[in-house]
Amino acid sequence: MAQAKSAIVTGGASGIGKACVEGLAAQGWAITIADRNEEGEAIAAAIRDAGGQAQFVTVDVSEEASVRAMVEAATGAYGQLHGAINCAGIAGCSKPIHEIAVEEWDRVHRINLRGMFFCLKYQIAAMWPYSEGSVIAVSSAAAVKGLPWSSDYCGSKAGVDGMVRGAAMDCAEQNIRVNAILPGATVTPLAMNSSNANPALAKTRTRPMGRMADPxxxxxAAIWLLSDGATFTTGISMPVDGGMVIA
Incomplete structure (x- = not known):
């Protein structure tokens, strides 16, 4: 029997990350669910009970040692790392830019941008000896779309997109693909909390399809970018947003 392909999903205990875990499990991937939320253990147990392969590891993506240990746990359990979907992130502080404290700005960038750097760094390092792999950064339509009271969040996600393009160039000859997806408004706990904290978002008309996405x-889209259907796709930032960035 062929060895299952192995993937890491950060932020895998809820929202988009959980949906990625469920989709990969349905396709038979061996999954390392990484999150600060220990609900991930119950998700991993349910996959194992159904005959699949999954483990849960706690991770703080803003801490380099924690990310390194996450990748070591994945390769220790399942061998070669074939893919990663990096969903871990936080919302901004929901203030206009002139009211954002330096500490608030730094917190968003420490998790969303610095944390994504650590994930790409150690995931790609694990893939490099095999000359094979695919890494997905879950960014946001906010990377290319201005939103009110969101300059800290928009800035962090724009940084992710630039890093993905640079990493894709670094890895292209090694047959490791690096891409980003740009979700629009999605029915997740993070999005619901952000909308409640940022009433200015309610004034924007950024949903041409008239609804929010299901995770x-x-x-x-993320799973497709991991798949053999996307073997000639690298360095892109793909909107999955119901038309948000064109509105």
Whole structure:
């Protein structure tokens, strides 16, 4: 029997990350669910009970040693790392830029941008000896779309997109693909909390399709980028946003 392909999903205990875990499990991947939320253990146990392969590891993506240990746990359990979907992130502080404290700005960038750097760094390092792999950064339509009271969040996600393009160039000859997806408004706890904290968002008309996405709709795009259907796709930032960035 062929060895299952192995993937890491950060932020895998809820929202888009959980939907990615569920989609990968349905396709038979061996999954390392990484999150600060220990609900991930119950998700991993359910996958194992159904005959699949999954483990849960706690991770703080803003801490280099924690990310390194996450990748070591994945390769220790399942051998070669074939893919990663990096969903871990936080919302901004929901203030206009002139009211954002330096500490608030730094917190968003420490997790969303510095944390993504650590994930790409150690995931790609694990893939490098095999000359094979695919890494997905879950960014946001906010990387290319201005939103009110969100300059800290928009800035962090724009940084992710630039890093993905640079990493894709570094890895292209090594047959490791690096891409980003840009979700629009999605029905997740993070999005619901952000909307409650940032009433200015309610004034923006950025949903041409007239609804929010289900997390599974975002996950399907990320999983496609991991798949053999996307073997000639690297360095892109793909909107999955119901038309948000064109509105």
């Amino acid at each position: 599974s709709e975002i996950a399907s």
